[in-house]
Amino acid sequence: MGAPVRTTKGQGTTPLAKRKAWKALQAHYKTMQQIHLRSLFADDPERGGRMTAEAVGLFLDYSKNRITDETVKLLIELAGESGLRARIDAMFRGDKINITENRAVLHVALRAPEGESIFVDGEDVVPQVHAVLDKMAEFSNRVRSGEWKGHTGSRIRNVINIGIGGSDLGPVMAYEALKHYSDRAMTFRFVSNVDSTDFAEAVSDLDPSETLFIVSSKTFTTLETMTNAHTARAWSVNGLGGDEKSVARHFVAVSTNATEVARFGIDTANMFGFWDWVGGRYSMDSAIGLSTMLAIGPETFRAMLDGFHQMDEHFRTTPFERNLPILMGLLAVWYNDFFGAETVAVLPYEQYLKRFPAYLQQLTMESNGKHVTLDGTAVNYATGPIYWGEPGTNGQHSFYQLIHQGTRLIPCDFIGFAQPLNPLGRHQDLLLANVFAQTEALAFGKTSEQVKKEGTPDWLVPHRVFEGNRPSNTLLAERLTPETLGKLVALYEHSVFTQGVIWNINSFDQWGVELGKVLAQRIIPELETKEEPALSHDSSTNNLIRRYRRLKEAS
């Protein structure tokens, strides 16, 4: 097969390091590197009000970044020279921008309102999206109302999603994020790891007659998911008197692979489909979100989709200088490629977003962890940074020390909400005071003069100095609603896209996960065989396999 025809023009044909704005940014960085946020604020009293952007109910304060108006101007020029406009249009049009898999990238179609049209290979996909949503809604209503019964006639009270990667992280993050809006009479669990403890603990207190499994897998071939699905089927069928017919009432599938779903024994009438143009890490708003819909109900799920769509439209239509995902994406590039920052910390001050950083890790790192450009040339600049984080305020009592006083530059995204979902006394003001205090402390720090003035003995002064000049974004919204969650996820999706366009990489494949999968397939029989296997790995791997075989026999 020859190389696929590139349908997207203007995709940064000039190598990044040769783009005019890139060179200008290199020169500009030399100045910026010396300037402290203290002086940027002191010299420009309007900065905190000006360097903000607001859209669809999300307010972004990016003033505490090591930038000037000139930086923003140059970054936007870089986006222009990198063909960002054309790439956005290509994605929304359904062009096959995932060139290594020859696929369109159309998670935006998953939240396109009825009546819009987006074509893939001459077919309008929007009606297909809505047909699946309707089928999900009908099923969800039946389960939630108790009309859908288990094999023995019991009502379904427990839902277990079995999936991994994008078929798990989105559903579990969304369930946790929207728990406040969920049906509390139902229990939701998520099994992903091939470690049997994950499954065993998930079902330990559940009754099979009340338990529905959703087997979520785009390919329906993933080792972890299929292993867990078979274990679940055995647990369910055994618990229901051994009747294989029970599978029809206790298992549904979410997949693009009807053949494998049928082979597993799930009636394809109970399969919810999606399409090859939805990447796993971009799929939480497709049928992969069935567990989310079961938890929060179809209407609330649609409100989340509406939030996604509002951010899509903002991204697609707003000039770059006021475009939230573009600004955030360009700032990520600024720190990654000029300051050499290796990570970005995402710090939600909202307990319900506790799995949001974990979700973002796949979204950002599986997307932009790439070492060659679209035409296969090795990059000579850093691509995707490491994303990580924890909800505040917990992180403050753990790793923030390193962010404040360590030797690394760690740009941070702080995410806060004005209204709590569980108002209790002073909690929310205390929580938000910490958001503002942390960003202030990171930016401005504390000088040795200030420390001395407090009467600190000389020898202790260096330990108590905060350099400051540590950048952060602050995102503020009114309240965590399903709609807001959709906006937030789409914001990061499009920020990742923006970064990928600047780096001229394919943010939509994930070949890097393949080698380990293939090698594991080779090693599995070497662990399982009763005979001592002839091993031909390197000496370390051979040795580890032999030791494992001895140890497992020891019990």
Ligand code: F6P
């Ligand atoms: O191994 C990586 C990956 O392919 C992810 O991209 C994907 O989200 C995950 O595995 C699960 O894949 P599937 O939904 O096909 O089981």
